[in-house]
Amino acid sequence: MESNVCFMEEAAAREAICEIGRRMYERGYIAANDGNISIRIGKDRILCTPTGISKGYMTPDMHVVLNSKGEVIEGSFKPSSEIKMHLRVYAENEQVQAVTHAHPPFATSFAVAGIPLDKAITSEAVVMLGVVPIAPYATPSTQEVPDSVAPFCKNYNAVLLANHGALTWGKDITEAWFRMESLEHYAKIMYYTKGIGKEDLLNREQVEKLIKIRESMGINSGGVPKFSE
Numbered sequence: 370m371e372s373n374v375c376f377m378e379e380a381a382a383r384e385a386i387c388e389i390g391r392r393m394y395e396r397g398y399i400a401a402n403d404g405n406i407s408i409r410i411g412k413d414r415i416l417c418t419p420t421g422i423s424k425g426y427m428t429p430d431m432h433v434v435l436n437s438k439g440e441v442i443e444g445s446f447k448p449s450s451e452i453k454m455h456l457r458v459y460a461e462n463e464q465v466q467a468v469t470h471a472h473p474p475f476a477t478s479f480a481v482a483g484i485p486l487d488k489a490i491t492s493e494a495v496v497m498l499g500v501v502p503i504a505p506y507a508t509p510s511t512q513e514v515p516d517s518v519a520p521f522c523k524n525y526n527a528v529l530l531a532n533h534g535a536l537t538w539g540k541d542i543t544e545a546w547f548r549m550e551s552l553e554h555y556a557k558i559m560y561y562t563k564g565i566g567k568e569d570l571l572n573r574e575q576v577e578k579l580i581k582i583r584e585s586m587g588i589n590s591g592g593v594p595k596f597s598e
Contacts, residue, residue, distance in 0.1 A: 374412075377466070377541065382408040382416050383429035385542050389469065390418065392546070394425025398471040398553065403534075405448075407455040408467045408542050413437050417455065419446030450510040457515035458538050461522035467542035469549050472534035475556035479503075480529035486555050489571040489594040490562065495579040497551040498526050499591020506531040526591050527552050570597040 377385070386406045393399045393406075404424045407417040415435045418424060422431060433444035439456055441448065455468040479486060486494075486501035502521055507513035507530070518536060521528045527537040527548050535552055539545035562568045571579070576596045583591060 374409075374466075376410050376412075376414075377408055379410045379416065380429070382410050382542070383432050386416065386418060386432055387427050387429055389542060389546050390424030390427050393469075393471050393549075394423065396473075398473040398549070399424055400472070404469075404471045405451050405455070406467075406469050406542075407452065409459060409465075410434070414442065415455070415459065417448050417452050419444070420449040422446065451514065453512070453515040454518055454536060457519050458522045458536070461519055462538070464540060465522070465538045466540055467545040468536065468538045469542075469545045470534060470536050471549055473549065473553035473556070475560050476501075476529060476535045476553050477533070479556050479559065480534065481532050483531065485529065486552070486559060487594050488559070488568070489576045489579075489596045490558060490568060491555070492571070492575075492579055493551065494555045494558075495571070495576060495591075495594060496583045496586070496588075498548060498555060499580075499583070500525065500594050501527045501529055501535075501552060501555070503529045503531050504536075506533070509533075524590050524592060526588070570595065572597045 389406050393404050402421055402423055405418045407415055410416045413436045416432050419431045419433055431446055433446055433448045434442045458465055458468050485503050489495050504517040507517040518528055529535055537545050537548035573596050
């Protein structure tokens with residue numbers, strides 16, 4: 370697989386991380402110095418955000434280059450301890466080229482409540498995400514964190530982190546970020562329908578057609594959300 374990969378050019382990746390960081394911050398997906406973003410830029414080179422810096426105010430020179438073991442190759446800043454999650458996703462799923470982590474309010478509320486996003490409520494949610502499971506709670510900065518997300522990296526496109534936030538990944542940074550946006554939108558709609566007190570799920574046939582569309586887009590992960598009979 371590696372020989373066929375076209376990695377993102379480093380300068381472009383640095384700019385992209387800054388742009389995604391600004392979007393996260395401006396949309397309230399993160400606060401203060403929360404969140405982290407990474408992009409694979411080589412066979413054993415991963416560009417990631419620095420720790421202790423607001424992701425809404427980064428500059429391209431602040432990013433850190435790591436190897437797959439998490440060792441710093443380039444950069445004067447330190448990476449977040451949460452980069453262990455990113456490295457585990459890359460190790461578990463070789464198709465992944467970018468990872469985003471944030472604390473979007475609606476999605477994080479479901480993570481805190483222990484409720485997965487697993488219902489076929491909109492066609493977009495089925496196609497873009499499918500099922501979003503919850504990884505068990507893990508103590509920050511420990512090996513528990515990457516271990517908690519490992520089982521979900523191949524068969525899903527995103528995961529909620531119990532009492533923490535959300536993690537998304539993709540074939541490039543755009544896909545990883547769009548999945549974070551879609552995840553929060555999905556969670557918001559779920560929240561509102563719970564407030565309304567009624568939900569009309571898509572049926573089996575409708576979901577099967579949507580999954581075929583998803584597969585035609587080259588996405589074979591996401592699982593099958595709950596549907597009406």
